[in-house]
Amino acid sequence: MRSCLIAASTLALAFGSSAAHALTDAEFQAIATKVFIPVMKEYRIPGVAVGLTLDGHEYYFTHGEAVRATHQPVAKDTIFELGSVSKLFNVTLAELAEQRGLLSMSDSVSAHIPALRGTAFDGITLLNLATHTTAGLPLQAPESVTDAGDELTDYLRAFKAQGDPSTFRSYSNVSIGLLGKITAEKFKKPYGQVLETQVFRRLGLSSTYVSVPDAAAGRYAYGYSKKDDRPVRLNPGVLDAEAYGVKSTVVDMTRFLGANLGAVQAPKEIADALAGTHVGFFETRYYTQDLIWEQYPWPVDAHRLQAGNSSDMALKTQPVKRLSPPAAPASEAVFLNKTGSTNGFGSYVALLPSEKLGIVVLANRNYPNEVRVQATQHLIKMLEEISRK
Template identity: 45%
Template sequence: MFITNRIAAPLALAAVTTCLSSIAVFAAEPPAAIAAAVDAAFGPLLEQHGVPGIAVAVSVDGQQYFFNYGVAAKDTGAPVTENTLFELGSVSKTFTATLGAYADALDRLALDDHPSKYLPELDGAAIDKASLLHLATYTAGGLPLQFTDGAGGMESYFQQWTADATPGEQRRYSNPSIGLFGHLTALALNDDFAHLMETEMFPQLGLEDSYIKVPEAAMARYAWGYNKDGKPTRVNPGWLAAEAYGVKSSTVDMMRFVEANIAPDTLAPLVQRAVEGTHIGYFRAGEMVQGLGWEQYPFPVSLERLLAGNSSDMAMKPNPAEALVPPAAPEGPALFNKTGSTNGFGAYVAFVPDRKIGVVMLANKNFPIPARITATHAVLEQLAEAVD
């Protein structure tokens, strides 16, 4: 593993005008072209979007490089490092999907099961017409992006919810949808979701520094996020938060996760099946194919197509869904990606298994998704050249 720390000037001022390189080399510096591409793509984002800190990791044919900019907390000026913990936001959904696929590999659930099999209170409710697959792919029939106000608790919400589409007809990106999928997965495995993730899924994936609840011993490395007013903030959990947006991790651990997805044959057989299960495409929606957690595009992919597939229209509005029959992994090279945000953090992960390249970007501000994707796309193009 090649580790390069690039630490930007402290944000005592409102913005960073120059990214200073303070490099601690453990093995070898990254290739100059890759370092230049990462610096050019991500370095300016701190000033342009008022981001206190960004951690970037790239993987090229099994070699990993880490680039760190800015600070993890503005009050202390503590620099971002590859071990700084960030909130992943909706990138967490890829872990929820992997746990669900793992439960499937264990024969503890099936994706064509319905919610009431694991939560009998939902028998006869509109949500029970959807399958677990519909919940995991946001095609259950119109569940909203966030939980709407309601009394009586989470189960009551789903009992009272009414559909506005037949399951499978539309993709409507939704925290309640995949959140319920994660909750039902935990019920199928007879355990608490957070406990399963921290004691079963993370270790099986080789992750050593990822959490639902950050332990006290790691709190000093937990970055502060900053909201649109520049105030420090951290995630405020709500219903099914752990399942939908609750993971905190570092670029070191997230690169381990990317490497597990690039080469799942390095994992234990059941975990390999689980990871490979998240690479199967189930529905086409607009410019992308929706799998379990990950969203897919043929590679190479244009920036315009990647932006369209991650647009606000895709996140905020219902989109027609076309079922892939049969569901299948991509026939050729494919890019898998997922964005994530909380009030104070922004994340983006993208990788191409066939080319053995990947990028992780974690930031302690929720800055615009198009800027994250544009920067990552530029770096991926350079990585693809490096492996040609």
Template identity: 40%
Template sequence: MLTILPKLISCTAIAVISSCFVPLTSWAADDAAQIRAIVDTAVRPVMAEYDVPGMAVAVTINNQSWFFNYGVASRENATAISENTLFEIGSVSKTFAAILATYAQAQGVLSLDDHPGKYLPQLKNSAIDQASLLHLGTYCAGGLPLQVPDEISNMQQMMAYFQNWKPDAAPGAVRRYSNPSIGLFGHIAALAMKSDFASVAESVLFPQLGLQHTYVRVPDSAQANYAWGYNKANKAIRVTPDVFDVEAYGVKSSSADMIHFVRENIEPAQLAGPMRRAVEATHVGYFEVGAMVQGLGWEQYPYPVTLERLLEGNSQSMLMEANPTRPLRAPREPVKPTLFNKTGSTAGFGSYVLFVPEKKIGIVMLANRSYPIPARVKAAYAILQQLAPIVR
């Protein structure tokens, strides 16, 4: 049995969390109380500082999972958070767009080397058609913006935008994080599967991944589990439909389903044929961008990784600016060991997922407020420091 040092429990400020934790050299697989103390120490100060109404945290170690639930899913109804509470996972949805594309490739109906005009003839010979699907999926098409422009409200207008778009750089030269980029990527993947994204995700993708409570369109039967998000004015809100919302940030899921998804990413061999190859393909790195390697959906870091490097890779400049890339000479399996991560936000929700396959450890943090990304990274890193010691 491990002993939590008093020093750990006394550290309450997020600014000092990472320095308070001393890496453990072993852990007791059945010691839920010990793991809870570690998670509590990392999570509770963040919730207090940023007035987060509720949070669901899940941890997996060596194919075992633990769930830690805090606060409420609805302040109005005082509904308690559970591992079955549905959260908007925001841009973590992009990992599902990536898997749908690699699944379509595994099925032989799409190639990442294809260009948009193959699937959308109205885009043939346009500037966007110079980019490959791989460029779209890694935000390297040439400088597409972060958001779909406000004046666009339907797919016809979206296609007209792409027809007239002028790139800032050649495909593959810069990475600029972009919902239109991943949105077009996911849209084309669904077209290759002869469907729309929401339908193929809910009928093929989620069932084959064993996700029983993950949705694009939350059905009436699951509405009672759907949390309310809270914006800066503390108004209860949920995401509203928009062009490419489902591909870029529209998935709703629970911590139980998301930690199951993480475990499949840690050990894809448990999946059948094409889906196994699809998940494995999202672990390939294509472009070095500052502190991290960009793959499809996931962002990668050699492990162990410093907190400073993880914060740099999840920084505001990575989110808002065009950053030069260094294309890897050939698509490569990650340099082992590797940490994979992805953040996500909607107006009322904030999420963070990370995992290290070689350590067989993963962390899911889902909240019904979009609190700052650095706070998410620091809290998850503090938990990781305790549960899988980092060589500094």
């Protein structure tokens, strides 16, 4: 698939003009078909759901099968696993907790977990947990850690910092999972329950869950393994709910992006929490690290965007520079994105605030991040072309 580079000035002129062509649903269906059907065929993706929020209007494209065995089609209410896109809800909850005075992102981890006092976590803050700057915490907890209680605490007590946490980034489900665990404890309820009551329902996300209830089980798609094509779903793991355990629909995720853009009305404290996740704290080689969101200047070079979403950024240690003061709030001329994967699912979300544009792509196969980025950029380019008609 060909990478697409879009001139921001042209895009802003076309989308921002009062004379710009209004996108119709038929046009969206046509361009989404042109962009995503070839991707589905090349990567053997059973089903895809794509959502677009543009200047407050929502559009949806669905294609393929949610369950191969029964040929159940993907629909707007099909539930997909989000993988690491789940982390965006985690930091939203943490921002909400900070607003209520339950914690401060500048607090040390050990201030909230007394068992970790006198360890490396005296020098690692909640902000570090939210930005993967944790002095070397790994992607996953070792297999010997089977619960988020004493075994996890013992592992963390023995953890040795590999340097100044504010000088390098190591992508970690452990770090963000720990933030979710701490935050939920401040609300005095289990993480999934807190997320549902404090974030999902208050944003009007009626089909977004940590644990899919029996009443919605028939809408929960199966993912399909890259290795042997068998149907799979998320395996339980330590801190899985906090790090990669949310499931949702294309409608709910499009609404979530709309709330991030201010196009969907939300309670003020939730809107403020969402805005807080767009603040930049560390500069990496390719992007500014916000609270989980990855922020690029717009227009962004296609190769830079691909490199920022490469496996190296997730699997290898990367140097960072702390921004002082933080880059807050995010300027309009930025592009924010986040990928997510489980064994059987692949997701991607992107925001272009200057155009009030958000895109979510959900699929029931884990396919390369670079392909998700290319397809989404291709979609944006075609939207820009249509707007100039």
